[in-house]
Amino acid sequence: MARNKYPEETVEKILDAAMRLFIEKGYENTSIQDIIDNLGGLTKGAIYHHFKSKEDIMLAVLERQHNEYDAKLYRILNDRDNMTGLARLRALFWIALSSPRQENFFRSSPSLLNNPKMLILQMKGTMEEAAPQHIAPLIQQGIEDGSIRTDYPLQLAEVILLLSNLWVTPLVFAASPQDMEKRLKLFGQLLEPFGANFIDEDFTRRIMDLTEMYGNHPDPE
Amino acid sequence: MARNKYPEETVEKILDAAMRLFIEKGYENTSIQDIIDNLGGLTKGAIYHHFKSKEDIMLAVLERQHNEYDAKLYRILNDRDNMTGLARLRALFWIALSSPRQENFFRSSPSLLNNPKMLILQMKGTMEEAAPQHIAPLIQQGIEDGSIRTDYPLQLAEVILLLSNLWVTPLVFAASPQDMEKRLKLFGQLLEPFGANFIDEDFTRRIMDLTEMYGNHPDPE
DNA sequence: GGATACATACCGTTGGTATGTATTGCGGCA
């Protein structure tokens, strides 16, 4: 493979291949060689020129995903003014669930329980960035416009993210459709006293669809 | 090392060393050689005679811990009759928090975020066994004696375990003492409507102590 | 005398590094 005039293309190639493999096979079960084999002629030299380690690739994958997601969120949320904090919260989660990349993720990933590193890194980012930077401000706004009430906006944000990312999703702790429905109901009840119940019909239906779709996965045990 | 007449002792030795290292350095950062070096003369042959893989060792470590914990729980909970479901729930969490093994864990483990495999395996066990077998029955009993009210005992058990194991502990998503206090408060408020608020003064103080103790850990970043 | 409980020697794969090489962009000079 000759030298590329636009090295970013090479970086993107590497990230694309790595992300696909990390999602499909898990981080630990994906070797550098696996990535190389999906690069179309590029070799190990290319990888270690652009990234300093395997973990560095994973971080870059998450970062890219994160940025893309961020941009989309800001665009949509800032577009529509005069929404209450709660309504924005609802919108945010809806966007998160309906993005095509998320769809792809659901389709190609076996349980994230088999991908500990990725799950943990994602959750870390969620707690350290998404909670204080994205969700807590929305809750704060909800408090000011009267739609949400709590003395602990950051902590409420953390709970919401933890539960929605780990519990009310078929990706991690799998559940039968019946059990997932109960989780959704209880989640709603938990949020109700704070006026933060963003679980609407659309959200519920989407999660249930994913749950059923996900039930067809072969469970590698 | 000659052949041991009581091979269980060898197994225990391996599990002891492995557990210590897994907790201190994390699963992925502990090599088989590391374990061997802490075995006092035993070699790789011993390990692979008793265990079929490194992961198998980790599972055995968790299983042993689990069994020990189970025995203790049953003894104490069955001793005291005429307790309400809520009171038993309180007692259970208190026992979990005050055991010496747990203390040791807190003392020697860096953030479990650096130990993805162990964290995930533990959470898996929590959701698949502890929730349905230990917590849900207590909640069910609480429903019957009127101390707890919910239509979804299993799901309530799941939420309680998820949040207490991941969120209201300094071991995973670290927090300043002030933030941890807010987490505890919000956790209490979340559980209140279900009559399942097991967060009492003892529990709070214990968590706060651990949080401060844990704050002195060097954070490997 | 088999089955058990190890020890020893060995293996393929892995993440990572050292080094080589062709290409590119760029500062300076005509």
Place this chain on the structure above:
DNA sequence: TGCCGCAATACATACCAACGGTATGTATCC
């Protein structure tokens, strides 16, 4: 403006120690 020279860039190739795991040997127990 055009061209030269050269360092920085973008890779390819060759190599390495450490890893998890296996095959085989051997002494001990029942």
